[in-house]
Each structure stands twice: as structure tokens, then as C-alpha cells.
Amino acid sequence: MEFLRDFNKPHTCKIEYIINETPTVRTFVFSDTIMSKSLPGQFAMVWIPGINELPMSIMVSNEKNKAAFTVRKRGINSTALYNLKPGQNIGVRGPYGNNFNIKNGNILLVGGGTGLVPLMRLLKFVTPSNNVKLIIGASTQNEVFFENLAKILLKNNVHDIIITTIDGSYGRKGLVTDVVSELLNTTKFNGIYTCGPELMMFHTIKLAVSKKVFIQASVERIMKCGIGICGSCSMNENLICKDGTVFNGNYLLENNEFGFSYRDKSGSIIKYTSKV
Amino acid sequence: MEFLRDFNKPHTCKIEYIINETPTVRTFVFSDTIMSKSLPGQFAMVWIPGINELPMSIMVSNEKNKAAFTVRKRGINSTALYNLKPGQNIGVRGPYGNNFNIKNGNILLVGGGTGLVPLMRLLKFVTPSNNVKLIIGASTQNEVFFENLAKILLKNNVHDIIITTIDGSYGRKGLVTDVVSELLNTTKFNGIYTCGPELMMFHTIKLAVSKKVFIQASVERIMKCGIGICGSCSMNENLICKDGTVFNGNYLLENNEFGFSYRDKSGSIIKYTSKV
Amino acid sequence: MTPNLFTRIGPISINNPTILASGILGISINVFNRIYESGAGAVVTKSISVLPSDGYDGPNMFSIGDQGWLNAIGLSNPGVDNFSKILKQNKKIPIVVSLVGSNEHDFVNMIQKLRNMQILAYEINLSCPHVEKVGLDVGDDPDLVYRIIKNIDSITEVPIIAKVGLGSTNYLDTVRAACDGGADAITAINTLRAMSIDIETMRPILGNKIGGLSGKPIKTIAVRCVYEISSKYDIPIIGCGGISSWQDAIEFILAGASAVQIGSIINYKWLKIFSDINDGIIKYMSKKKIYSIGEMVGISKRF
Amino acid sequence: MTPNLFTRIGPISINNPTILASGILGISINVFNRIYESGAGAVVTKSISVLPSDGYDGPNMFSIGDQGWLNAIGLSNPGVDNFSKILKQNKKIPIVVSLVGSNEHDFVNMIQKLRNMQILAYEINLSCPHVEKVGLDVGDDPDLVYRIIKNIDSITEVPIIAKVGLGSTNYLDTVRAACDGGADAITAINTLRAMSIDIETMRPILGNKIGGLSGKPIKTIAVRCVYEISSKYDIPIIGCGGISSWQDAIEFILAGASAVQIGSIINYKWLKIFSDINDGIIKYMSKKKIYSIGEMVGISKRF
């Protein structure tokens, strides 16, 4: 009777097994037909019983009817999730949000950190005729993950996986945007898809839009309800959970909050401090 | 969107026209696809705005998608309904209850007063192969109604309509049960259907059961909810609104309330005073 | 060990935790018997008053959709004298007699007339939300509640259940007054005051205009009340309000209820609901390796 | 003559009777603008407090089915200082600012900071059912309500709306205290205290365990409150609670509301709900030959 389930109520699932991706990132696999069918860019609200509920992009699993979450430990909530053991319960509701619109031909994926999660699901949806370039950005070698998974998911595609690390310990030294900039000069892309730190996305979008290349980004904001009610995810006139999370790059560039400020849990506007 | 209607909430309908059946009985016709399709024996809860709600057998209309109620004025509630004018509103919910099981072959219908209403609907469901005898009982000539309607409804059937009046002013003088008793000696019936005053039904059933003839009666009790919740319609272990209103005669004879007592609006048991 | 549905509500023991709620089908001894045979652990009668009452004009009950109902029956009942005749016939059914009245004398009067009958418990209706001077009008006055329960307690050995609802005072004060007066258990909750207007005729639909909301819509409110009462007081609770499945029954038990009452859902699921709920509870207990209802009561408060 | 949606709520005039309820999407001026352009007659902000608040841990909101919702956001808001910066940008939107606090000083303090801004009215939240010392904890104390409204009234010309809900005293006393203090209108009702327990983990689901029930399940209770208030007091009312269609909006107006607030249904019907309701009301008015909202207000009380 899974089809009768209320998408908006936490549905309890057992964690079946856990993959250690890096010293701070783990993937938690569970069985759930509905989540397993979610589209790239969609997210779930994940209840960590006794702790909190967090929005999480829905990660692919290579097993049928299974899905996963890939979590970096940051604050107490994500750390509590990170520390769960196989057999423990989480609650999931969703999937929520819209999804990437995958173009034919040459596509470029630009991901940083757990922003790679929706891109891995996107790889599940590419067709053999897609020529795929994927840039994985990380701070240092042992924070790089999903490289092997991406190879497997792309085994039927002409593809290129480029790693960048800020300290140069693995792949190219530098930022993903350096690579984006170069590739835009050499390749004509039919679509670019990015998810990761907002300033990384902001910069990537500016590069793509200046070349008039179609680009979409999946945006993160604090999400308390995930269903277009509480307003915590507002960015100008948009509710990220309902209008997004995926937006076209040129739309985002017209927005005077994207890349400049976000709202904290109280809804107060906080300016990004780093320079773009 | 009529099919999405909540059967259990009063649905407002306008009275379209009114037929005067006798000086104390009127038929109120209204448009309602759902009610027009109800089965013989089924009833509706009829809201008379500002007054009360009463159970009423659903009367046939000769127009498509229409139904009717035939009301005798008795207490203030039925009198308020009786006094409604065309264009005024009533609320209807239902149809409720089970229905008569119409046998093939020779059938006999025995009705008294507004108890004829479900029998008129039954006539709409007889097949041309049914040979139908209908006994209409009334106290006096100008309380006889539905005779012409019955003729029209039975135009494709071999049939016989017998009227009895207690004062002999029209048809045969006497009680319907006198006729039933005679007919049972001369005709082999495949089914007998009765609705009317309880003691009339009780007597008719006893006659039929003694001859081992299949007989069904539609039973009336005070009904406050019509949906098997309030208990006001209980008769021994049965809830008339939910288990009935139609019961087999031999089942009713085993019941030590049917024919002997009923419950008033407070639920107190009242014995029938007339002799059976 | 196999799971067992037996449950104890203070001094009251029943074979399974599903109880027919008051006012539902509850005046005929033969109907009670049928419900008992369908699997109910016990049945509660319609609330009985000193004198017979015809109740309100209709509409008395209708659906508001989504398995929610409004009713204003108006506590129609045959009165204690007529009802005692009905009750005398009881041999074997665990019947809880619901009583409604305006003051201690009404209740004492009725209980004296019900002496020596086969009665599992009295349920004192402090919570009908739409009849004046009884029900919630009493429940909203904790001093009166205390006096009523105390007086009843002094004249009968039969266990006393106080049925509370949400009125115009803090219902937790009513619970305390009932506990202090000597109540053995609490039933929570009754229907909630509500109304519907027909936009075609522009009139309130219920004959009494205002009535009580029951069924699914009130479930989360009822669970909250059971949880609050069981968090605050040490008295057994019977959960009631919008229970429509075994999952709902478990939710009430985890919130702190030792048994549950089943009302409006009977319209949809008819009498099979009792065995359906009991079967579901047994399967859940097996899966969770829980062997008695008692073990489950109030577990959610641990978290 | 053609029907007109304009409505007057005491001193407050709006172009149509559909208002965004407090706490729904309500912190961004651009979102307010979008909702206004979608057809809302006015918008109410999230309840603002003296200091910023992060609110409760999640789960903060989820569905209980049948278009019912539980939420315990915990009144997260950026605080009056941050909010006044947001509000300063308002040029044209009819914004009602919802305020929440524990005593008269909190409210006076906030209102002083909001001087000279484009504000249609203040809505004083006396009814959030799950945060301590504010909301219902205030609403349940009619004397405090009187003092708060009186103090606000003495320092501002902006109309005051008191938002009431069902707590642990008689909410009609809270309404009276608000009227006596000088409130210009009443919003009724807020969410109702409720909870859900997950039977798999045996835990309450909301981070705060107890939260507020909103959406369809509370509609008949809210209609009842509007009807009761308008039967008892001569003060304009804004109806709120479970409105999901134009039929529902009409039902509230017939019960006595001069306008309605729209909350949880936005999840299902998104921002189109405002124009849907307005279109439906116009058609209904044409059919019934009613030309102004005012004519319809409270008609059901005639019967």
C-alpha cells in the first residue's frame, strides 16, 4: 500500500548499511520505493528521531528500490545523522522540489562537497548520447568522494571526470571555477548543472551566463517545513522548497539575494562575508 | 461533480413541483441524480430547514434524474414538510439502507399509507416476466393514492391492483390481510413485499410464513442519524437503518420486538397497544 | 510467550483494550451483546439521566467529510428507571454505564437505582459539549466535579471513570478534581464544540446549531490530551477520539492510554472494527516483542 | 449593480476578504508582494517578537492526512529590529504586522520601533498554543490581555486586531478583555494544541512533541467560534482555520466574519487559492443577488 502513503508525513525507514565516503562524509542506504524514484535535484526532509529534521538531497543507490543520503558532519544535527548505525530508524518525507532539466548533447556538471549528491542522481538519468564532463571540487585529497561512483554511473557515456582540490593534493590545484572557465572556452555545452557552496555556484553561473550557456543550479536555504508554508527558505520572492530547489542561472543572477545573503534560522538576513 | 458528493451530508435541493395525493398526503419532486437511482426500500434523511430531519422512503419520479418524497402530514415535522412550496429547499442525505430482493414469477405487494412509497419504487424494478399483484390498503376512499401511478408502472406486466378500505367506501371493505389470506390460498407466490403499519406487516408476515412463502418487509423505527451510530433505530440486536430497513419475514418473526414494541425518541420501549 | 490483549484500567480488567464509546449504538442490551460478540472488550452505554429525554430536533448528525462528524443528539435517553429495566437483563457483558447529571444528587439518585446490577464501571460524563447544565457545564466546574465524584465514591464499590473534554476551563483541573474525588480512571476526550453552515440555505445545519465534532479530525487533539494527563497525573486513562485503525489505537496506548474507545468510525467500518484493531495490536506486539498492553502504556513519554 | 469584494473590518478596509494568515510564508517583503499580486486582500506577517528567535528543532511541520497539519515552528522570527528593516521597504502592500510578547512592555517596545511604517493593522497573537509565556499563555489571562491591548491602543493610531484561540480558559472572556481594552477586531482562531506519535519509533514526531493542528480538521471548530463571538459581541471578526475553498470562506462570512485568513491550504493550492476564493465568492454573490460582503456577514444568525 506504499502508494497510499502520505508524502508529507515522516515515513520510518531502517538504515541498512553505511558507506564511509571521507573522514567526514557518510552515505546511509535504506529501502524506499518512493525515494528511489525521485528525480535529480529533489530532496527529502529527514527526521533524526530525538534530534531534528534536515533537508537532504536524495542520493542514488545502485540497488533497486533503495535510496540514500550522503551526509557531511557539520553541526549537532548532521553529526547525529552521521553517527547513526545500521538498523537505526530515520523518518523521510518527500520527495520535494523540482528537478534539473537535462539537455541533450554536451553537458557539464559542477559539484562541490555534498552538492555532488543531486548530480550523482542526475548521472542516473543521462542518456548514452550525452557527452558528460563532471568537475568535483574539494578542499583536499581525502575530502574527494564519488569519483568511482561517477565512473560507474558514466560507464555508457563518453565522459571526463576532473577533480580539483584547493591544496592541490589530488587532481588539479585550485577552484572548480577555474576549470569551468577553461572548459567554456573550448567546449560548447548544451547544459550546465551545478550544486555546492552558493558562491561557487554564483561564480559558475556568471561564467556560463556570460557565454549564454543554459545553466541550472540547485539552491540551499534553511528549510523547516519543505512544503511551502513556513517561509524559512525564502530568497526574495521565491520559496526555495516550492519554486526550486533548481533555478535557471539567468533568473538567479537577477536576484539580489542569491550569492549575496541568506536567512538564518530566525529569518534574519545574513550577508555572505567571503568575496565573490 | 455530483459523484464526489458526501452522501452523509445534507445536500440542498429545490422542490420543483408538488402532487396532491390525498387531502393529507403530498408528493414533492426534486432533481437529484443520486436519489433518482436509489433501490426499492432505500430511504433518505430529509432536512426541513429550521424544523427537523426525517427519514423518508425515496419515491420514484417519472422524470429522469428526479426523485420525490411522499409525505403524510402527522406531527409538526411532517406537517412542515407537507406545507413546503415549490422553490423551497430541502436537504437530502443518503440513500441509506438495503433493498428488496425481487424474485422472479408471481409477486405480491402489500402496502398501507406511505408504506406504498418503497413499493412504487419496487414496481420500477420489476421485469416484464413478473406477474404482479398489489394490495393497497387505506382507511377510506379519499385516502387511497398511487392507484393510477401503479397502473402506469405496471403497464408491461400481467397485474392486478386490489384496493381495500376499512370503511368500504372504495374497493373491498376490510383489511389488506383479509385479501392476503385469500390470495395465499389461490396463488403460489414467489415473493411477497410489504411496507406499512407494523401490525399490518406483522400479520401479513405470519400468514406468508405459515405458508412457507418468501416475504420481506421494510421496517420503520425512529431514526436520528440514519447511519448506524446513534442507536435510536434499534430493534433487539438490529439497527434498522444499517441492517435494514428490509428484513426477511421469518427473521422478523423470531424477533420479540417486531410487532410488539418500538422505541420512542428517548429510546424508551413502548408496547403496541392494539391487538395483533 | 505470546502477546496478550488483556488490560487493566486501575481496578477494571478487560480482555482487550477496545471499548464501545458512549452514545454509539448504546441503548439496547441485544445490540450491546452483538458488539461484545464482535470483539469489543467492553461497551459503554449512552449517557443516562434521571429523567427520559427526547433530545434535540434534527439534523442530529452528519458528515463533514474526511471521516469527521458533527452531532447534536442532545443526550436523548430513556432515563434511569427505564434503563434499569434494560440493564437487569445483562448477564455476561462488561457494561460501563455512562451517567449524566447536573449535580451530586442526580448521580447519587441514579446510582441508587442501579444497585446490584451487572456493571463493570460508571463513566461520569463531564464533557458533552452542547447540552446546557450538564456535561461540560459540569466539567468546567472542578469543585462541582470533586463533589460529584466524592459522593458517588461514597455510595458504590463500582469503579468510577470520569470522562473529560475540552471546555472553557483547563481540563487538567477537571482531571485533578476527579482524581481527588476518588475517580479510578479518566476517559479523554469527548467531542469538541463545532458547527457547520449550509451556504445554500445560509443556515446552521444541526437542529441545535452547535454540536460536537468527532472522528478523525479530533485524533491529534485527543492524543495530546492523553499524553498531557498521563504526564501530569498518575491515573489510568482510556483514550477516545478519532480512532479508526489499530495504528491509532497503538498511538493512544503509547501516549498513555490503557484502553481505547471506538465511536464514529463504526459508521465506516461497522462492528468489524473491534476485531480489526485487536488483530492489528497483536501483530504489532509480536513484531515489537511486547507481551502485554501494560508494557506499552505511555512509552512515548520516555523520549 | 455588480457584486463587490471590498470589505470593512471596523476601521480596516481591504479590497477583498482573503488575507494571508500569520506564520505562513511571512517574512520576506518580496514574498508578501507576490502573494498580494496573486490576489490576497492583505497579508499578515509571521509573529514578531522583541528578540530574534530560531524556533524549535524539527520536525517542525508535517501532514496528518486529510489536509490537516501539525506544526511547532516555535515562533522563529528575526525580531523587531531586523524586521523593521524589512518592513521599511513596504510601499504598497496592505501588511498586518503580527506581534507576540509576554506583557504590555514587550508590545509597547515593538510598536515604538515600528512607528511611521506602512502598516494596515497590528494583529496581537494571543493564541499560539505551544510556546511558553506567550501566545495562549497570555490569551488565557484576560486581565493581562486587557492591559496589553489598552497600552497598545494608547500609543498608536494603527488598528488593533486580537487573535484568539482555544486555550485553558473561556476564549470568550479573552475576546471581551480585548474589546474592553480597545481592540478594533478579532481574528479567530489559531491552531489547536495537538500531537502525533510515530508508532514505529514510539516517539512524538514534532521536535517540540506538542504543536498546533491546522487545516481542514479545525474548520468546524473555527466556524463555531466565529459564530459564538459574533453572537455575543459587537466587534468585527476575521475568520481563520481550515479554509480551503470559496465555500468555506462563505461559511465563515455567514457565521459572522468580515474577512477570512488563509493558511495551511496554501500547501495544496498554492497562491492561486486567493483568486480562486475571490472568484467563487463573486459567483455566489451574483447567484444570491448580494452586492457587498457586508450584507452577508452573520446572516446565519437570523435563523
Ligand SMILES: Cc1cc2nc3c(=O)[nH]c(=O)nc-3n(C[C@H](O)[C@H](O)[C@H](O)COP(=O)(O)OP(=O)(O)OC[C@H]3O[C@@H](n4cnc5c(N)ncnc54)[C@H](O)[C@@H]3O)c2cc1C
Ligand atoms: C535542499 C537541501 C539539500 C541538502 N542536501 C544535503 C546533503 O545531501 N548532504 C548534507 O550533508 N547536507 C545537505 N544539506 C544541508 C543540511 O540540510 C544541513 O543544513 C547541514 O547538514 C548542516 O546541518 P546542522 O544542523 O548539522 O548544522 P548547523 O548547526 O546548521 O550548522 C553547523 C555549521 O555548519 C555550517 N553549515 C550549515 N549548513 C551548511 C551548508 N549547507 N553548507 C556549508 N556549511 C553549512 C553552518 O554555517 C555552521 O557553521 C542540504 C540542505 C538543503 C536546503
Ligand SMILES: Cc1cc2nc3c(=O)[nH]c(=O)nc-3n(C[C@H](O)[C@H](O)[C@H](O)COP(=O)(O)OP(=O)(O)OC[C@H]3O[C@@H](n4cnc5c(N)ncnc54)[C@H](O)[C@@H]3O)c2cc1C
Ligand atoms: C425508513 C423510514 C421511511 C419513512 N418513509 C416515510 C414516507 O415515505 N412518508 C412519510 O410520510 N413518512 C415516512 N416515514 C415516517 C416519517 O419519518 C415520520 O416519522 C413521520 O412523518 C411523522 O413525523 P412527525 O415528526 O411529523 O410526527 P411525530 O411528531 O413523530 O408524530 C406525530 C404523530 O404521528 C404518529 N406517527 C409518527 N410516525 C408515524 C408512522 N411512521 N406511522 C404512523 N403514525 C406515525 C405519531 O404516533 C404521532 O401520533 C418513514 C420513516 C422511516 C423510519
Ligand SMILES: Cc1cc2nc3c(=O)[nH]c(=O)nc-3n(C[C@H](O)[C@H](O)[C@H](O)COP(=O)(O)O)c2cc1C
Ligand atoms: C452520535 C454521538 C452521540 C454521543 N453521545 C455521547 C453520550 O451520550 N455520552 C458521552 O459521554 N459521549 C457521547 N459521545 C461522544 C463519544 O463517546 C466520543 O467521546 C466521541 O465521539 C469521540 O470519539 P470518536 O471520534 O471515536 O467518535 C457521542 C458521540 C456521537 C458521535
Ligand SMILES: Cc1cc2nc3c(=O)[nH]c(=O)nc-3n(C[C@H](O)[C@H](O)[C@H](O)COP(=O)(O)O)c2cc1C
Ligand atoms: C507553520 C505555521 C506557522 C504559524 N505561525 C503563526 C504565527 O507566527 N502567529 C500566529 O498568530 N499564527 C500562526 N499560525 C497559525 C495560522 O495563522 C492560522 O491561525 C492557523 O494555521 C489556522 O489556519 P489554517 O487552518 O488555514 O492553517 C501558524 C500556522 C502554521 C501552520
Ligand code: FES
Ligand atoms: S521550507 Fe518552509 S516554506 Fe520552504
Ligand code: FES
Ligand atoms: S438511526 Fe442512528 S443508528 Fe439507526
